Amino acid sequence: IFKCSTAALNETLGYLNERIYHPESGGEPIHCPLIGAITASNELPTGEETAAIYDRLLVRIEVGYLADPSNFAALVRSAVSRPAAPVRTTVELAALQEAVSRSVPAVALPDAVVDAVCSLRAALRRKELVASDRRWRQAVGLLQASAYLDGRPAVAETDLTVLTHVLWDSPAQRPTVEREVLHLVNPDAKEALDLADTLDELETQLDAMAGQSREALSDWVIKKAHNKLATAGRRLEELRAEAAGAGRSTAAIDRVTGRRRAVRARVLTEALGMDASMVQDQL
Numbered sequence: 001i002f003k004c005s006t007a008a009l010n011e012t013l014g015y016l017n018e019r020i021y022h023p024e025s026g027g028e029p030i031h032c033p034l035i036g037a038i039t040a041s042n043e044l045p046t047g048e049e050t051a052a053i054y055d056r057l058l059v060r061i062e063v064g065y066l067a068d069p070s071n072f073a074a075l076v077r078s079a080v081s082r083p084a085a086p087v088r089t090t091v092e093l094a095a096l097q098e099a100v101s102r103s104v105p106a107v108a109l110p111d112a113v114v115d116a117v118c119s120l121r122a123a124l125r126r127k128e129l130v131a132s133d134r135r136w137r138q139a140v141g142l143l144q145a146s147a148y149l150d151g152r153p154a155v156a157e158t159d160l161t162v163l164t165h166v167l168w169d170s171p172a173q174r175p176t177v178e179r180e181v182l183h184l185v186n187p188d189a190k191e192a193l194d195l196a197d198t199l200d201e202l203e204t205q206l207d208a209m210a211g212q213s214r215e216a217l218s219d220w221v222i223k224k225a226h227n228k229l230a231t232a233g234r235r236l237e238e239l240r241a242e243a244a245g246a247g248r249s250t251a252a253i254d255r256v257t258g259r260r261r262a263v264r265a266r267v268l269t270e271a272l273g274m275d276a277s278m279v280q281d282q283l
Contacts, residue, residue, distance in 0.1 A: 001039040067262040107144035108154035188243040189252035196256045217271040
C-alpha cells in the first residue's frame with residue numbers, strides 16, 4: 001500500500017475512515033459499502049505523508065520467514081508435490097453485515113475493562129509508546145469483536161490481548177506492548193515471554209559459534225543448550241495447562257512453544273548435524 005502515490009493515499013483516507021470516495025476529477029462523493037480492508041507492504045512508512053494512512057490500519061501483523069528448519073523442509077518438498085486442496089470456510093455476506101453493524105456494537109464494555117484500558121495507556125506512555133486517540137477508540141470495536149466471536153455478551157479483560165497487534169508502530173515496539181498487555185491480563189503468557197528471552201539468548205550464542213568445530217558445538221549443547229531447552233519445554237507445557245484450565249488464552253504460550261521448536265531444530269541441525277524432523281523432542 002505504501003507504494004501508492006501521495007495523492008492516491010490521500011484519497012484512500014476518506015475511503016477507509018468515512019467510507020466515502022472523493023473523485024480526483026471532482027463530482028459528487030461516492031458512498032462505499034466497505035466492510036474491511038486488508039493491505040500489505042514490504043516496508044513500513046517513515047515519512048509524514050504516509051503517517052495518516054498508517055494510523056488507519058488498525059491491526060498490524062508482521063510476517064517473517066520460516067524459522068523452523070523442519071517447516072522449511074516441508075516448504076521445499078511442497079515445490080515438487082501436489083498440495084492438498086485448502087479447506088475453505090465461508091460466511092454469508094448478510095450475516096457478516098449483521099455482525100458488523102448490529103451484533104458487535106451491542107457487546108457491552110464493562111467499567112473494569114475501561115479501567116484496564118486506561119491503565120494500559122498510562123503504562124505505554126511511561127514507555128514513550130503513544131497511540132493516537134483514533135486508534136484507541138477504534139480498538140474498542142476490536143475488543144467487542146473479540147468477545148462476540150467468543151460468544152460472550154460483554155468484553156472481558158482477556159480480550160485486551162488483541163491489542164498487542166494494534167498499539168505499536170515499529171516491530172521493535174511490539175514486544176514491549178505485548179508485555180504490558182499480558183502483565184494486565186495473562187501472567188502465564190508473560191512468563192512465557194520471559195522464557196522467549198532465554199531462547200533468544202541461545203540463538204544468539206549459536207550464531208556467535210558459527211564456524212567452530214563440531215566438538216565445541218557439542219560441548220555447548222551438553223553444558224548449556226540442552227538444559228535450557230528442556231527446562232523451557234517443561235515449563236511451557238505447565239503454563240499452557242494452567243492457562244487452559246483457567247480459561248485464559250494460550251496464543252502467546254503457543255507462539256513461544258513454536259519458537260522453542262525452531263531454536264531446538266537449529267541446535268540439532270547446526271550444532272549436532274542431525275535432522276531435526278527425525279529426532280524426538282528430548283532437548
